[in-house]
Amino acid sequence: MSPPILAVEHLNIGFATRRGRLPAVHDLSFTVAQGETLAIVGESGCGKSITALALLGLVPAPGQVHGGAIRLEGHNLLGLGEAELRRLRGARIGMIFQDPMTALNPVLTVGEQIMEAILEHEPVGAPAARARAIALLDRVRIPDAARRFAEFPHRLSGGMRQRVMIAMALACAPAVLVADEPTTALDVTIQAQILELIDELKRENGTAMVLITHDLGLVAEHADRVLVMYAGRKVEERTAAALFANPLHPYTRGLIAARPRLSPGGERRRLNEIPGAVPGLDAMPPGCAFAPRCSFAVPACSAAPPPLAPAGDGLAACIRIGAADETAIGRREAIDA
């Protein structure tokens, strides 16, 4: 594998509160190679979105990165000032968010916003930037691009706005694209179109992608590798194919088995429930954070957080992996899928 374009090392993110610092992300490390798609998957509160923001140097207060490194093409972003970060954002690392309405400027036309992204980072004149903006709108298959250049964001549908976001994010051919729930707000037929477009543009430009999502379905079709997060920690990291064929961590197994699946006419099989709910940041159980919801937990699980250890073709943080294998749950569901 080529050297990583993006390497996150021992990242820690916390929220400063009156009761002290609450950990949102704990000792998170991962790498992404050129052209690769790494999916970060987990439920609300697992730390995936704040990780995406950290990659862009955009963690909002009271959140704070305190420790670790984020190396983009060898440069540690955490050591950079705001001006230097701004030079990299958009140029070397692009972003797509769930809701394009909050990311687009409502008083600029969509064309002007793409032009701005180009002019900010490249030594070209306005006419050239304008021509490129129109070409980009056309490239993301916005019909009648030259006319749409002058539209304001609110005049466009959700799917069209997301296409504009993609055009902006990829305007300067960044090395890495961070996509945080890029299609969650879209209808399913539009979602399929947008993901197809992202995949296509990624391939063309050799862009690496960090895809943040709660939707395991997207992951199976669009990611090369998968990192599963729970309560601020990485609990499993595998290639996508291996993860779905044989998930190892009880949480990953539970997530896969909890998902209703299209199944032709057969008997309705009871969904696998994960009892309880994700613990709050201020109520983290000692030891493995998943232990209180885990059907394989033993007293040792609550003694200390389980270390990440080699498992399958990747890593998992669970001292009960062998025990989980003794029962068919999760594995059988995954194989049937």
Place this chain on the structure above:
Amino acid sequence: MPDPVLRIEDLAVRFPGPRGAVHAVDGVSLALAPGETLGLVGESGCGKSTLARTIIRLIEPSAGRIHIGGEDVTHHSRHRLRDIRRKVQMVFQDPFASLDGRWTVGALVAEPLHIHGIGARAERRARVAELLTQVGLPSGAASRQPHEFSGGQRQRIAIARALALNPAVVVLDEPVSALDVSVQAQILNLLVDLQQSLGVAFLFISHDLSVVEYVSDRVAVMYLGKIVELADRASLWDRPAHPYTRALLGSVPRASAGDAKRKAPLTGELPSPFNPPSGCRFHTRCPIAVARCQTAEPALRPLGPAHQAACHLAEAA
């Protein structure tokens, strides 16, 4: 079908707008049998939520009829609407927004009993405890407030409240869309269990085809205000007849490894409901449309014993 608990005929809802009326719901007929789950699936703007709100008369229909338990309630006065609400209850997507945060859970669940003057205080308290147990909440929950509960638990509270009056029908509008997948499974299992033990009928509305498929006995697919296909669950998945249904099925991401990447089945966007396409409303995005589809609107017609579709080319598929 045994006598339906809910039957709507040719229901239409038009909202006036600056550029003419929007036909949010346009000639929809459906019947719901006792104890069955009818799923209603479609993308944003297809009219599914408007239809739900019209059934419980939160929105007034522009045309058509609503029958509940054999009684025509289309023009019931406000006062008599209470009778409807006794038989038909609703659960919304966001339990945060639909539960008054200042009330205790016990008061929230007991409110429908209060309104309908059912039982003395002690009886109501016993009923609340029974309902909370049925939805899997600890009985101590009654004295707490909604904000002390997680999203999934709040949805359990909303379900307990909806069941308080033993309704024949519960309309569920995107009841699990705001929940994490592990919690979503809890609520879906609960709904299936409750239906088996109580025999209540569900109209289950969602944009998520895999969720609808999981809970439904029959499924209705809506597009731009109209039902385009209606079938029992097995027929819909084995032999989807409408090209829109096939596109929806083909767009759902699959959580299994090694699936070849599939081509997005549809191009183009949902047309504006202000100015819906002529003929078949789907023809502008349909991969198999022919000239006739632009001019002649296809009627919903039977294709089999429990299968209807509104497509000129349903047999050709």
